[in-house]
Amino acid sequence: MPGPPSLRTGLTAVGAGLLIAAAVPPWGWWPTAFVGIALLDQLLAGQPAIVRFRRTVPATAAWSLPATLWMLDLTPPGWVFAGLLHATFFGLAACVVPSERWRRLGLVGSFTVAEFARWSVPFGGVPLATIPMGQAAGPLAPVVRVAGSLLLVAVVVAVGMSLSALVDVWRGDRRSLRDAVAGGGVVLLAAVLAAVAPTGHVVDSLDLAAVQGGGPQRTRASPTGAAIVFANQMAASRLVEGPVDVVLWPENVVNPAPLPSSGNRRADRLYPDDADLALTAEAQRLGAVLVPGWFHRSPSDPRANVNYSTAIEPDGTVVDRYDKVRTVPFGEFVPLRWMLDPIAGDILPARDLLPGTGDAVLDTSAGRLGVTISWEVFFDHRTRDPVLDGAQVMLNPTNGASYWLTQVQTQQVASSRLRALETGRWMVQAAPTGFSAIIDADGSLVERTGVGEQAVLQGTVELREGLTWATRLGPVPMLILSVLLVAAAHCAALWQTPGVDRTHRNRTDATG
Structure with a gap:
């Protein structure tokens, strides 16, 4: 032996x-x-x-x-x-x-x-x-x-x-x-x-902006912090130079607090109706399809959260919504919660994320926009599925503000480059504190922001159709x-x- x-x-x-x-x-x-x-x-x-x-x-x-x-x-x-x-x-x-x-x-x-x-x-x-x-x-x-x-x-x-x-x-x-x-x-x-x-073929193009509100890394969500994040996004959005067809905001930068039962609102809180009004006005001001990322308690299940992106047309109408399907273990849902909650205490999230069940495509006047929210971009099938459903470009709203170092952010950009190559689609990534990026269908990094800065990435991206062998075969x-x-x-x-x-x-x- x-x-x-x-x-x-x-x-x-x-x-x-x-x-x-x-x-x-x-x-x-x-x-x-x-x-x-x-x-x-x-x-x-x-x-x-x-x-x-x-x-x-x-x-x-x-x-x-x-x-x-x-x-x-x-x-x-x-x-x-x-x-x-x-x-x-x-x-x-x-x-x-x-x-x-x-x-x-x-x-x-x-x-x-x-x-x-x-x-x-x-x-x-x-x-x-x-x-x-x-x-x-x-x-x-x-x-x-x-x-x-x-x-x-x-x-x-x-x-x-x-x-x-x-x-x-x-x-x-x-x-x-x-x-x-x-x-x-x-x-x-x-x-x-x-x-x-085969790599697909170009059918059109659109002018797109990815908005990064900026702020420090290694921060945790809080009611007052949510209002600051939203204000940073609004400020950064004003840096977009028109005309533009689509404006992408990061994941869960619209994180409203529940409406107070007493009716007394706090000035340092973001509430759902205020966020709706502000986003409608911003889409109208931009004259573009605005895709913001929401996160809040589920209206249908008070024990769960929801994480989704909406598509707001230039006239302020919400025309589509995609709820995140692939959720993060121990970050958005807790496996074996019955066993871990008594041990972990407040370390674990109090509520699990309610996963979506719909197609990961936003139908808009600008085109069919595929969406993979944050963690989902690490899974090739979460990009493959929307492309099979007709997505012409892929959006990846994400949020790495709570993470130490830049390992997750750089690995996410690498994953987006692989997803672009696998599907023959441009990938656009938006993060509140970085990295935001634009990646072409050949997997090349066209542009990327730094960590913590307030910035806007703008460029012309291709709308593409056709399937690669990888997309067809899985x-x-x-x-x-x-x-x-x-x-x-x-x-x-x-x-x-x-x-x-x-x-x-x-x-x-x-x-x-």
């Missing part, structure tokens, strides 16, 4: 994880992910399953924990739990492949499935600090047009496996040259497919392929059992 890994092995595992983390925004050193994966593969070579698990877990923890350090400010236990869960998924992925050279083929598939698993479970998934985010600014990003972000995971792992194989070739193992060439072939094939894949083909790669690795490992063993078995069969 193998003993625990040596200190040197443990440090190498941690180093591999840190290299993968270095590719993730805000650092964004995308080539380091390939080196980290190659180092991890070297640690797994020829090891039994339990050793592979023990070596992969610290490597993945060293990737996840630094890249999600912002969570430490909100919930230290949640930060540790999310990191260990991430590490466990990848530890198990390392266990389900052969131990020798065919492991590389299997790891391409099993690591792809592990990424998808943590994007999906538990509690709807936590797709943060992902492998694709680390490549959003790199040359491999366009492959997501072909089969989505899962293909990008597979290609990045394949590159890492090729580097590891080249190390083995340098050490004298000529058989590994085939692995290195195969990995290069995967990258070349994916690049060719990305080059010929994740299922890549999941099937990934499972087949793991199965093929096991079949190849069994088939290529050393010849002396096969001869021995044949002789046994012949003699009875």
Whole structure:
């Protein structure tokens, strides 16, 4: 039974994880992910399953924990739990492949499935600090047009496996040259497919402004703070230079207090009817479709909140509304509340968010505007669905004002770049304290604000139609392929059992 890994092995595992983390925004050193994966593969070579698990877990923890350090400010236990869960998924992925050279083929598939698993479970998934985010600014990003972000995971792992194989070739193992060439072939094939894949086509354009009210980071919501945030947004909105077709406000910057039963209003509070009047007047003043983000207690269920964006036409008429569907675990809803409330006290939100059920498209005079509110942009299907429903441009109102550091904000911009490439749609992101951004259909960052500043991003964005292969196919083909790669690795490992063993078995069969 193998003993625990040596200190040197443990440090190498941690180093591999840190290299993968270095590719993730805000650092964004995308080539380091390939080196980290190659180092991890070297640690797994020829090891039994339990050793592979023990070596992969610290490597993945060293990737996840630094890249999600912002969570430490909100919930230290949640930060540790999310990191260990991430590490466990990848530890198990390392266990389900052969131990020798065919492991590389299997790891391409099993690591792809592990990424998808943590994007999906538990509690709807936590797709943060992902492998694709680390490549959003790199040359491999366009492959997501072909089969989505899962293909990008597979290609990045394949590159890492090729580097590891080249190390083995340098050490004298000529058989590994085939692995290195195969990995290069995967990258070349994916690049060719990305080059010929459909990207949609332009049908029109509109002038759009994303309004950032400004203010300090690391703040928490309060009744008086809500009035200040709204006032900042109104002030920033006056910086919009007309004419403009659409003006996008961030998520939940319209956060009214309930109307007082006594009828006595406080001057430092924002109330629903005052907000309605102000927004109607602002849409009329701008002569544009105004898309503000609301957050308040649900009128139909006093135990729940609602988070939505409305579309207000230039005449002040509210013509459509989208309620956020994918909600944030422990931020907007509390799983296992019956068990956690007595322990956590006031740390957890008092009311869960009531998720929406409608299409994520606002039908307006300016066009069909797809909406992914904040957290939803990390999930590829929350952008894919509105595009399938006819969205011509994607809007991402968000709010990262409560977060420490800029990890969430930079990773969100990276996710928006991937979503733009996957769908062939422009993405426009608006945040009250940054980052707001405009991203074109090729995933290029056209413009971005800084953190804390009051600013307006204005530009002409394309309205586009047509579907990419990734939008048509979704994740299922890549999941099937990934499972087949793991199965093929096991079949190849069994088939290529050393010849002396096969001869021995044949002789046994012949003699009875």
